[in-house]
Amino acid sequence: MNQYNIIVQQLLAYLTKRKQCSSSRLSHKQCYEEFGQYLEENNLYLSQEVADQWIASIQGKYNWQKCYFWRQYISQLIVFQTTGSIPDALFYQIQSSYDKVPDSLKYYLNLYLENCRSRYTDRSFEIAKVHCSRIMYCLSEQGITEIQEIAFSAIDMLIHTDFHCSKDTREMYLLHARFMLEFFASLNIIPAELSVMLDDRIYFQIGRMELFSSEHQTLLEQFRNKSSLFSACEFHERISAFETVLRDLGYGTTQLKSSSHILKALYLFLYRYGLGYHPEIAGIWFEEIRRTLGNSWKNWRRILRLFKQYTEEGIVFKGTRYTYRIDILDTFPEWCRIPVKSFMDRLIREFRSHSTARNYKFSCLRFCRFLITNGINGFDKVTIAHIRLFNLTAEHATPYGRATSFAVIRQFLYYLEEQKLLQTGLHQALFSERARSAGITDILGGDQIQRIHEYRHAASTPMELRTAAIVTVGLELGLRASDVVRLKMKDIDWKNRRVSVIQYKTQNALSLPLTTAAGNAVYRYLVKGRPETASPYVFVHHHAPYDRMSTKICNNSLYCILPERYDVVNKGFHVLRRTFATTLLRNNAGIQMVMDSLGHTDNTSVMKYLSFDEERMRLCPLSLTQYSLLLEGGAV
Structure with missing residues (x-):
């Protein structure tokens, strides 16, 4: 520390000799005293790295202006320790950034400022001039003397520079830098990709190959030497065509913007490192940047898979589901x-x-x-x-x-x-040690059926109309959930009031009368609730892509009307089919008619519904006398 104190005293004397004002010398002294205390407490020595650590540690204690000047004071101390003097560029702290910009860069700076002058008020223009000058000065400190020399490494530097200011002010610096680079790109002086990368919202999602794992770097280098599907520039041209396909499928504005952002990030990565597009390159890139995506990583993965499908098939299949685990x-x-x-x-x-x-x-x-x-x-x-x-x-x-x-x-x-x-x-x-199980058949009660019809009459929103139509079709026609979601427009004969389907489970044809309740529910949904889509299916998703739903939505529709069914064993949509069969039997339908209505070819599964036909079950009692059984009290 003695050596440190000696250097500090020599520097303060040097400041006095160069007629630095007393307030400035006092500020220098306070800075060096606190920094010296930091060195002593942590057993450290004077260096730029240690100085940066100390400045970072005091940023919460002092305002950014003080931290900015103290950073300069430490830089003066380090230079003075080496040379015994301080150059003018570092000595005069109040020199404007504009005056610090080298003439070779100042020409382009003035060219940009002259172009944008009409867009600003006087005050806004002065702020823009300060910000742009500061950016140019930062570039000059990196050894850049001509605008054409700006490369991706310069963008990395600007992104990771805090500019010794608040977060909001830093964003303004980068915004003006982006506008300025966009101007230079419009003059074909630099690539347009440089200005696009100068944005925190996309930069950290692009990734830097030099920070990837060594294994992934090796794989990417191998792909560089192989033929890709197409170049980065051609990949960029295909993005707009891909977005058109998504728009035609009914994807909303938010998803279209998201896909554009995702593919733009991939393009910038490919362009920066001279790679072409290949699904495996995209896969490696995604694995490396995934940690920066937060909860949106699944959407990124899906868009990349959809684009892969588009490049290989020329189209995007609606409702495509992907599996990402190893089989x-x-x-x-x-x-x-x-x-x-x-x-x-x-x-x-x-x-x-x-x-x-x-x-x-x-x-x-x-x-x-x-x-x-x-x-x-x-x-x-x-x-x-x-x-x-x-x-x-x-x-x-x-x-x-x-x-x-x-x-x-x-x-x-x-x-x-x-x-x-x-x-x-x-x-x-190989044999089984367990007999086939049998349980009590579960059906809906009369009050639950009544609640379904009440919901159907009250439904008004698109989702309510779909829910009512799905549950009513299951209750009135006895269709399985797999057949309800696959019901097509052409399957309904409105004139003859019939529904004809090929059952998904058995592949047997089934034709049923379209009841008034089911017909009205479906009609109201088609007219007032169904999204406009070319899908042939009656029931579709209410968000893009507007196509066939999964059977899970049938279960959820039932729970929406009868929430108590969620906690019932064998709680699913199939209870409507069982209720439909039981209702037929209670209305004096024969076994054969029930089989035909359910699309069954044997009566095994129909016989269990007979136990719910209480009125006719009472007509066939067994005599207790026949089995020598006595009633309680001894009466026969």
């Missing part, structure tokens, strides 16, 4: 993977839903994992002993889960036998 099937060896995939494809061809095929997959992979664990490397090596061992050791949380899983695996084993991949008959060695 567990891909982690299994080929001898497992190919048969399981083939089995799933067969299920789809048999009109099983994709969700059903996916659930089957997990049961099949459970069996495959068991084989791998026990050293089996092919289905042709499976014996009955392996099947029995699996039967004894497979663990499940519930008997029902075990029985369901085993039923799926038996189907898979039988499929393998058909394909000559497994010894014939082995599927019979």
Whole structure:
């Protein structure tokens, strides 16, 4: 510290010699005393890095003007320690930024100020001149002598400069810098991309490749040497065409602006580092900048996937859903993977839903994992002993889960036998120890049905009209949720008052009379509630893309009218189908008519509804005498 104090005393004497005013010398002295105390307490030495740390630590204690001047005082001290003097540019703190700008840059500064003079009042123009001069001076300190020399590194410097001022004032500095660079870009002096990057709202979402992980940097360099799908400039040209496709699909203004922002950020990254567009490059870039996106990262990911689809297919499919996790099937060896995939494809061809095929997959992979664990490397090596061992050791949380899983695996084993991949008959060695479950059929009560019709009459908003129409169609026609969401305009014959569909679950044709209640509910929705869209489906999303909904919305529609159903076991939309069947039976419909109305080909699932036909059940009582049973009290 003695050496530090000696340098401080020498500098204060130097200031007196150069006739610095007393108030300035006092301010210098106060600055050096506090900085010296900081050095002593932290056992540090005089350096620019330590000085920056100290200034940062006192910014909450003093106003920004004082911090700004004290930063300059420390810079004077560091220079004086080395040279024994202070150059004029650093000595005269009150020199304006405009006067500090080198003549080679001042020419372009004056050119811009002259161009924008008419847009400002006198006071605003003076502020703009100060801000632009400060920007030019910062660029000159980075060794830039001509505007053409401005590069992305200069943008990095400006973005990370605090300008020793408040946050709002810093934003004004960057705003004027952006306007000035846009002017130079309009004269083709610099690329337009430089001015676009000079914005906090997008800069930190562009990313810097030199800060990426070494693995990702290596991959990007490899792509640089390979052929991309197209150049960064062509990528930029395709953005507007992509936005037109989204607009035609009904995407709103907010989503269109979001997609433009996302793709612009990717373009600036590609342009800066001389890369072309490739989906894998976009994927690497997204993984690196994801942490800067906050809760919006899912939207960024979706837009990138939609653009990938657009570049590969030329169109964007409405309602596209994406999965981003690695498929567990891909982690299994080929001898497992190919048969399981083939089995799933067969299920789809048999009109099983994709969700059903996916659930089957997990049961099949459970069996495959068991084989791998026990050293089996092919289905042709499976014996009955392996099947029995699996039967004894497979663990499940519930008997029902075990029985369901085993039923799926038996189907898979039988499929393998058909394909000559497994010894014939082995599927019979896997058995279930649980009988088929039976429970009390749940239907809606009369008061709940009445509440549905009351809701239908009172519905007025688009969402209410859709909710009323969906639930009324389920109650009056007995359609499954999977058929309600797939109901198309052409399926309704308004003249003959009939609805004809191909059932999604069974692929059987079904034709039903369109009841007055259902017809009115659907008509009111189509006229007063449904968004304008070219979608062929009756019920559509009320936000872009306006296309077919998921079956989950059917369940939510029911809960909206009957919220108590949410806490009921087997609480879903299917209760309306069960209520529909029971109502038919109570109205003296025959078993065959109920089967036809439900689209069933056998009466197994219909018979359970007979227990709700109380009036006709009373007509067929059993005699207690026939079974030698006595009533309480001994009477027969």
